[in-house]
Amino acid sequence: MNNKNTIPALLLLSSLGMGFLGGVLGVLLSKSTLAIQAKDGILEDLSIPLQIQEEENATISSVTKAMPSVVSIVVSKDRALLYRGAGMEDLFFGFPFGSSPYRGGNPIVPENVANNEDTAGESIREQVGGGTGFIISADGMILTNKHVVSLEAAEYTVVTQDGKEYPATVLGKDPFNDFAIVKITAPESLPVLELGDSDQIRIGQTAIAIGYSLGQFKDTVTKGIVSAINRRVVAGDGLGASEVIEEAIQTDAAINPGNSGGPLLDIAGRVIGINTAVSQSGQLIGFAIPINSAKAVIDNVKKFGRLVRxxxxxxxxxxxxxxxxxxxxxxxxxxxxxxxxxxxxxxxxxxxxxxxxxxxxxxxxxxxxxxxxxxxxxxxxxxxxxxxxxxxxxxxxxxxxxxxxxxxxxxxxxxx
The missing domain is CATH 2.30.42.10 (PDZ domain)
Incomplete structure (x- = not known):
């Protein structure tokens, strides 16, 4: 091949490429402020960057609106009960903090505990799990998953978005669904998260999850879409316990351990689901219980002060x-x-x-x-x-x- 002929050709292609690139950039830049006239005489809005910006602003707005109402739920248990009396069946969501005393199903007991060297009469509590919830009444009622607050002989602490901690009381656990309502007492009125209508959701719409990811990363926000609706899912904990979720919402918004009980939001910041389960065999396959399934539970706890089914x-x-x-x-x-x-x-x-x-x-x-x-x-x-x-x-x-x-x-x- 003649190199003399090749170089001009390459330069020509480069020039054409740069010219084409400049034209594309000019069109893209103009789209943020201009509209063009279609052949049929109708003005067509081609401001794609503006649309993207509007969607981002809507997401930020919904998260900002919802965040003060989302709480972390910390699970603690007496060390003596944890190592001496607790079986694996008690540890529904395991130890997301990297401090599990269990390896391969066998308890690893600290030497001072094994030798009864704890201070006499002193109760030492360890943080053993965590989940998420959201405030549904100004006087401190919080909706979460039942499996988040099902550890026997445990204490539950709610941490609000501003870092304040409150002891929590479990008002009720739904016998048929993975719902629970806990209650805290705060000196001031608490921000309530708006509930949406899960019967109106559509496949492809925006879905935003907020939660206490991995029990370490508070207020973690992930975004995706509603991938499917009306799924029937059997969610297990790996220890023999399981829950059937009727009409589950499937989403590709990342739901990690610790997100359980947190809200799944629409683009307006309204709750459409309660984050509950994630597929261990797939990627970005999470499931949420439709919020409409919980509305009767919320209403009767507000009415009776306990869960009535x-x-x-x-x-x-x-x-x-x-x-x-x-x-x-x-x-x-x-x-x-x-x-x-x-x-x-x-x-x-x-x-x-x-x-x-x-x-x-x-x-x-x-x-x-x-x-x-x-x-x-x-x-x-x-x-x-x-x-x-x-x-x-x-x-x-x-x-x-x-x-x-x-x-x-x-x-x-x-x-x-």
Missing amino acids: PFLGVRYILIDESIAEERKLSRDHGALIARSERKNDPTILPGSPAEKAGLAEGDIILEVDGTEVDQKNSLPELISRKLPGDTVSLKVLREEKEITKPVVLEEFVAKL
Whole structure:
């Protein structure tokens, strides 16, 4: 090849490249302030940098608005109980602070503890876990995950955004969902986080997570989108305990250990979900419980001062197309009252509202107060919106005939 011919060609390409680059930069710079006229005579706004700036400002605004209402929850436990009496089943979310006395499932007991060298009568507490919550009432009620405050014989301390610490009391833990409400007493009114409407969220919209990441990094903010909705997720702790999350919101906003119980926000800074679980086998696959699922819990704790839950008293299978085909059912939605895999578990709980109303194994509950039972509106979700003492009307399919059953809901009393 003739080098003399090559050099001018390269220079020409470089010149064309620089000219093209200059033109692109000129257009991009002009987009922030100008609009161009389309062929059909309609002005088309091409100010992409301005749109990006507006989105960034909206994100900053929503985080600034929400941050004062987000709190860290620190879990502490007596050292003697921790090393001598605590089994691994107590350590739901492990030791995110890098100070775990467990390695490979076996306790590593400090020498002074093993030799009873602690000061007589002195209670030494160690920080063993952490999570996040957010303020839902000006007098100090805080919503978090149940698994954040489920460690036996533990003490809970809430740290507000301004660094103040308050002892926390657990008002109630939801028996059906991963919710809990704790209470602190502060000398002043506390900032309340606005709740959104999770029924209105759409796939692709902005999602912002705030939390106490890894139990070390307070007020960590991550941003992504709503990746999917109405997921049914079984979230386990690796120690045998698990929670079923109905209608979970999937997001790619990073949710790390310690973020549990923190808010998932929309672009306006309103809570659309409660950050709860993360996939250990994938990247940026996190799950949040829709905030609408918690609203009945919040309302009845505000009303009664404790967590009050209604229950129906049936075991069921939520029907979809595959279940309908497998069991040769005539309907592809509803809740089929059916026996669980454990043969000793009753299908209808004795003395329950369901038994009193005459529900039977094999019945399909099609509707609750006119709302169809399906993947979007599961039976527990519809019942959870009610209060003990409420009468609900159930449309039931029995032997291919539709009947209506009025049922008076009762309060669920958890066994301690």
